[in-house]
Amino acid sequence: MSKHQEIRAHYDNKTxxxxxxxxxxxxxxxxxxxxxxxxxxxxxxxWIKPSYLWLMERSNWGTKNNQDYILGIKLKRIFWEKALQMGILTDPDHLVYKSGLEWEQKFKEAKVHIQWDPERNIEGSKLQERTIQVGISRFLIEEYNNEWIEEIIDLTPLTKKINQLRKQGKYSEAKRLVPKERIYSLPEVIEKRIGVR
Incomplete structure (x- = not known):
């Protein structure tokens, strides 16, 4: 059974x-x-996002000003999970934090922010499931850039092709071209920390 908040991503053994x-x-x-x-x-x-379709909604399929290049950034999984282990939610989820005060103190010191947003489908509609985005703070950004990244891929041509199919109403064809995402399992302690449920 699908969870309400879970990580779905395109990944392999290393990235x-x-x-x-x-x-x-x-x-x-x-x-x-x-x-x-x-x-x-x-x-x-x-802010990095493992949901391709969520970024498509945010960037309007690469047509918003200063968002016209869509990048797929392959991160080493060891660092992705390190970021999640450090993550503090952007709101005081009562299932994760004992009190608003506890959350507030942790959030002030957080080097990684975790936010859950409504997932999108190929047509841009909101889904019940929520998808994660992860904010890497200025305290970690140099490490992110120098150590975490395995490869950066230009997905702009693919994005334009998918969007063209969407505009033609060919949603089934468009969906087949979207990067395949599947559930990314984590140790229970990290899932609890970031509000997977």
Missing amino acids: ITVYQAYNKLIALPAIKNNKFEAPFSFTRMA
């Missing part, structure tokens, strides 16, 4: 793919070098 959208000045050097460089900001939080 998990997360998605981000950037402009050309950030995206092209990142694709070339498999790491980010200025004007990418190393002083603000970077």
Whole structure:
């Protein structure tokens, strides 16, 4: 039975793919070098998302200003799970924290933020299931860039193709091209920490 909040992702034994959208000045050097460089900001939080369709909703299929390049970032799973182990939810979930005060104290010191948002389908509609996005703070962003990333893939052409099929009403064809995502299992202690349920 599907859970209400769970991680679904495209992954293999070593890596998990997360998605981000950037402009050309950030995206092209990142694709070339498999790491980010200025004007990418190393002083603000970077939000990474393992749901392709959620990012499509956020970036309007790569058509929003400064979000026209869709990147698939392959992270080493050991670091992805490290981030989750450090994560603090962006709201005081009563099933995770004993009190609002406990959450507030932890959130102030958090190096990783965890947020659950409604998952989307190929048509852009909200689903009952919620999907995770993970905020990597400025305290970890250099490590993220230098150690966590295995490869950065340009998914812009694929995204344009899928979106074109959507515009033609060919949702079944479009859905077949979406990166395949499946449930990403975690140790129970991490699931409890980040609100998987």
